[in-house]
Amino acid sequence: MSRRKAREMAVQALFQLDFNSGVTNDEAINSVFSEREDINESTKLYAKSLVEGTYYNLAAIDEYISELSREWKIDRMAGVDRNIARMAIYEMKYSNERLQPGVAINEAVELAKTFGTEDSSRFINGILGSIVKNKELS
Template sequence: MSRRKAREMAVQALFQLDFNAGVTSEEALTAVFSEREGAISETTKSYAKSLVEGTQSNLAAIDNYISDLSREWKIDRMAGVDRNIARMAIYEMKYSEERLQPGVAINEAVELAKTFGTEDSSRFINGILGSIVKNKQLS
């Protein structure tokens, strides 16, 4: 299983869910999976699904973490890709059954930001997540 690939697909699905009211997580994931060339293992699909559903289930609490530390930007004014990468990283650090160490989660999020975001996204993601780790209890 490629967790990086699962995270990439999960971010794409979360982005779709963020901007398309009425789309279910299952529909968003199906669309993302169908766009991928080649076979995607069931374990990779399963991990992507758990990331999407877990992030969605904890969205209000996750958004509170982000809002508390990014006073200059309201959550709805953040770039959609950045917002969803940060949400998923926080889910993996705080709520996932297999919690990631903050350094690993931040590194993965920064790499996703480099792939999907703008030139400034990786610095923004690193700053937001670093602030959360420094200022909040993640356990």
């Protein structure tokens, strides 16, 4: 299983869900799966768990982000950045297999470099670093 691929697919699905209110979790993730070949079942299952877990905990996750990014309202953040941060917070705080903060932040920064703008990786690092610094993960 490739967790990095699963995260990439999950971010793409979360982005779709964020901007298309009529799309279900299953429709979004299946749309992403249909664009890729040779994805093993365990990678698909992990991607799906990331999408469902992030989406289920969205209100609490968005509250964390809003509190820590006082200069930016969550709806003003770039969609990719917002969804990468959401998923990383899910993995650090809510997932059954919680990631160590350093691992989650590194993975999120790499996703931001792939999918975001030139400034996305610094932004993601700052938001997630603030959460860890303020010990908001308990």
